[in-house]
Amino acid sequence: MLSKLTGYQKELLAHIEFMGRFYGVVSRADLTSRFEISDASATRTFRIYNELAPDNIIYRPNIKRYEWQEGAQPIIPVSTAKCVSTLTDGFGDSFAHIEGQAIAIKNSLFNVDLNILSAVTRAIRRNQVISISYLSKSNPDGSTRDIVPHSIADSGLRWHVRAFDRKRNQFIDFVINRILSVTKSTSQIISSEEKAKADDDWNTFVELEIQPHPRLQGSTNVIAHEYRMEDNLLCKRVRRALAGYLLDSWNIDVSVDALLNGDHIMLHLRNTSTVHFPNKHLAPGGVPDST
Structure with a gap:
C-alpha cells in the first residue's frame, strides 16, 4: 500500500512518524499546523498510517494524542542526516521550527544511532x-x-x-x-x-572572547576578517556546560600565555584567565579549572 501513495501523502506519514518516534506523541494539530490541511484530511492520514503500521501508535483519549509504542518499527525510510537536521533546524522552512526543544548546537562528525x-x-x-x-x-x-x-x-x-x-x-x-x-x-x-x-552549568551562559592568535600578528587582519570580528574580537555566548567541548572543536588555544603552535591553531581565548567552566582541560592548551 505504501508504494501506491503519492509523494505528498508519504510526506504526511513521515511527519507523523517523526513526531511520534522522536517526541513520543503526535496529534492531528501537528499535521494541520505544519501542512495547513483540514482536520478531516489529518484524520484520514492517521487512518492510513494505522492501516500500514497498526502497532506503532495508539490514540490516548486522555491527552488527545497518538502515543508512540516502544516496540514500534518505523515504516518510512529516512536518512540519519535528515533526522538530525530536523531536530536542530526544524522542518525545513522559517515558519516550521519546533519551539522550545532542547537542542543546543548542531554540527556532527558522525552519524548517530x-x-x-x-x-x-x-x-x-x-x-x-x-x-x-x-x-x-x-x-x-x-x-x-x-x-x-x-x-x-x-x-x-x-x-x-x-x-x-x-x-x-x-x-x-x-x-x-x-x-x-x-x-x-x-x-x-x-x-x-x-x-x-x-x-546550573547548563542554565548558566559564559561569554567567550575570541581573538586572532597572538603569534600570528602578521595575519591578524586576515583572521579578523575571516571570522567577522569587530576590533579583532569575536564574542560567543555559550552554555557553561558546553564551553570546553566547543573550544575544542573550534581549535581555540585557551592557554594563558597563548603558547600553542600549529597551522590549525589560529584563535586564542583572550579572557581565559577570567572565564570559568567545566571541561576546560578538553580545549587546546587547557588545564582543569579549579574554580
Missing part, C-alpha cells in the same frame, strides 16, 4: 527516567545506570545527552554513541534536584 537517539528524545519529552547500558573508559564492557535526561547537544565533534546521573548524583554528559541500549527505569519519581532547572 536513530533508535538510541529517539529513545532519549522521547524520554526527555515524557519526563522519564531511563536505564542505559553505557560504554566508558572506566567500564569498557559497559555498565548500567539510571539517568534523568533533559537536553541533547551537538558539541561539534559528537552528540551528548545532558542528564542527571543517579550513580554519581550529579549532572553530566553522556555520549549518544556510547549508549548500547535504553529502557524505561522502574523508578519514575523525579526530584526537583534532578530536573533541568537545577542544572
Whole structure:
C-alpha cells in the first residue's frame, strides 16, 4: 500500500512518524499546523498510517494524542542526516521550527544511532527516567545506570545527552554513541534536584572572547576578517556546560600565555584567565579549572 501513495501523502506519514518516534506523541494539530490541511484530511492520514503500521501508535483519549509504542518499527525510510537536521533546524522552512526543544548546537562528525537517539528524545519529552547500558573508559564492557535526561547537544565533534546521573548524583554528559541500549527505569519519581532547572552549568551562559592568535600578528587582519570580528574580537555566548567541548572543536588555544603552535591553531581565548567552566582541560592548551 505504501508504494501506491503519492509523494505528498508519504510526506504526511513521515511527519507523523517523526513526531511520534522522536517526541513520543503526535496529534492531528501537528499535521494541520505544519501542512495547513483540514482536520478531516489529518484524520484520514492517521487512518492510513494505522492501516500500514497498526502497532506503532495508539490514540490516548486522555491527552488527545497518538502515543508512540516502544516496540514500534518505523515504516518510512529516512536518512540519519535528515533526522538530525530536523531536530536542530526544524522542518525545513522559517515558519516550521519546533519551539522550545532542547537542542543546543548542531554540527556532527558522525552519524548517530536513530533508535538510541529517539529513545532519549522521547524520554526527555515524557519526563522519564531511563536505564542505559553505557560504554566508558572506566567500564569498557559497559555498565548500567539510571539517568534523568533533559537536553541533547551537538558539541561539534559528537552528540551528548545532558542528564542527571543517579550513580554519581550529579549532572553530566553522556555520549549518544556510547549508549548500547535504553529502557524505561522502574523508578519514575523525579526530584526537583534532578530536573533541568537545577542544572546550573547548563542554565548558566559564559561569554567567550575570541581573538586572532597572538603569534600570528602578521595575519591578524586576515583572521579578523575571516571570522567577522569587530576590533579583532569575536564574542560567543555559550552554555557553561558546553564551553570546553566547543573550544575544542573550534581549535581555540585557551592557554594563558597563548603558547600553542600549529597551522590549525589560529584563535586564542583572550579572557581565559577570567572565564570559568567545566571541561576546560578538553580545549587546546587547557588545564582543569579549579574554580
